[in-house]
Amino acid sequence: MASLGLTLRESIRYRGRSGHYSWIAHRLSGLAILSFLVIHVWDTANAHFAPHIYSWSIALFKHPLFAVGEIGVMAAVLYHAFNGTRITILDFKPEWWIHQNRSALFVWALFLIIFVPIGIFMFSGLLGHCSELASVGQSCWTIPRLSDFPPIN
Amino acid sequence: MATITGQSGNLTRRSITFRGNFERYAYTFMRMSGIALLILAVGHMLIQHVLNSTANLTIQFVAVQWKSWGWKAYDMLLLAFAISHGINGLRNVLEDYIHNRATMAWINRFLVVFVIATIAWAGYAIANFDATRFIN
Numbered sequence: 001m002a003s004l005g006l007t008l009r010e011s012i013r014y015r016g017r018s019g020h021y022s023w024i025a026h027r028l029s030g031l032a033i034l035s036f037l038v039i040h041v042w043d044t045a046n047a048h049f050a051p052h053i054y055s056w057s058i059a060l061f062k063h064p065l066f067a068v069g070e071i072g073v074m075a076a077v078l079y080h081a082f083n084g085t086r087i088t089i090l091d092f093k094p095e096w097w098i099h100q101n102r103s104a105l106f107v108w109a110l111f112l113i114i115f116v117p118i119g120i121f122m123f124s125g126l127l128g129h130c131s132e133l134a135s136v137g138q139s140c141w142t143i144p145r146l147s148d149f150p151p152i153n
Numbered sequence: 154m155a156t157i158t159g160q161s162g163n164l165t166r167r168s169i170t171f172r173g174n175f176e177r178y179a180y181t182f183m184r185m186s187g188i189a190l191l192i193l194a195v196g197h198m199l200i201q202h203v204l205n206s207t208a209n210l211t212i213q214f215v216a217v218q219w220k221s222w223g224w225k226a227y228d229m230l231l232l233a234f235a236i237s238h239g240i241n242g243l244r245n246v247l248e249d250y251i252h253n254r255a256t257m258a259w260i261n262r263f264l265v266v267f268v269i270a271t272i273a274w275a276g277y278a279i280a281n282f283d284a285t286r287f288i289n
Contacts, residue, residue: 004250027246034239041232041275047215048278051286058210070207074198081187081195088184118203129208152286 018104026083029076036073051152059144067126071119078115082107179241186238193231213287220284229279233272240268 011024046054060066086107090096096103130140201207205214218224244264251257 007250030239030242031246034243037235037239038271041236041271044215045275045278047212047219048282051212055212058207058212061207061210067207070202074202077194077198081191084187085191088187091184121203122206125206125208 018101022083022086022104022107025079026087029080029083032076033073033080036069052149053146055152056144056146056149059149062129062140063143064126064130064140067122067129071122074118074122075111075115078118079107079111082110183238183241186234189230189234190238193227194235197227197231216282216284216287219279219282220288225279225282229276232275232279236271237268240264 014020016023043054043057046057061070083104086103090100090103126140133140219228244261247260248257251260
């Protein structure tokens with residue numbers, strides 16, 4: 001792992017331009033999705049194995065910090081999907097590599113056009129959820145306690 | 154990998170043994186599962202996080218979906234593709250930075266067990282989820 005520091009430093013210094021930025025974004029979005037996915041899968045399995053723990057965790061996921069993370073996962077999935085499609089197409093059509101730079105910019109544009117409205121929609125949903133709770137004297141920042149979720153038989 | 158097995162005159166005969174071409178299949182798998190996930194994972198994000206929302210999510214909502222085998226099949230396919238695609242991606246990243254072959258071999262063994270355990274555990278949960286515990 002001695003190469004990790006070198007990698008981080010060179011990933012910033014290396015002037016690979018569009019393809020380099022796509023490569024970084026693809027790796028980071030992939031790792032971000034995976035770390036969320038593993039938690040999500042083992043948590044969702046609790047819907048069968050321990051429904052009360054699952055009910056507690058989905059209450060926790062309504063917390064603003066998780067809601068913002070959810071918008072991040074949406075961004076990561078959309079970018080990774082579009083850029084992955086670009087990689088797949090160029091791998092099967094090597095003669096199209098002359099369009100590498102243009103295709104990378106196209107993916108960024110497509111990502112922004114689709115993600116920005118969705119991100120705003122999700123963020124306004126979070127604000128609506130918080131103001132709804134505030135109107136009945138509760139706070140969306142309260143962290144739910146597991147003891148409030150008794151086992152379901 | 155080529156070994157000289159015999160010589161006659163100017164001709165050299167070599168028998169070639171190929172080691173398993175796992176990496177080639179892994180490479181193809183990443184692209185094929187990627188295309189599947191373009192529909193399954195992006196579809197999942199749009200259905201669960203845009204058309205529906207985590208703010209309204211309850212276990213009853215999950216039960217309404219997992220009452221049907223269509224949704225169970227969708228989520229099981231998504232599970233299998235997403236976990237194997239994601240862990241193989243992690244393996245690709247780790248192999249770029251970990252050059253000790255013995256360490257990498259142990260990590261690979263762990264990742265294989267992790268993929269199988271995760272798909273088995275969560276797949277079992279989806280298959281055996283009983284919606285009638287939460288809704289009529």
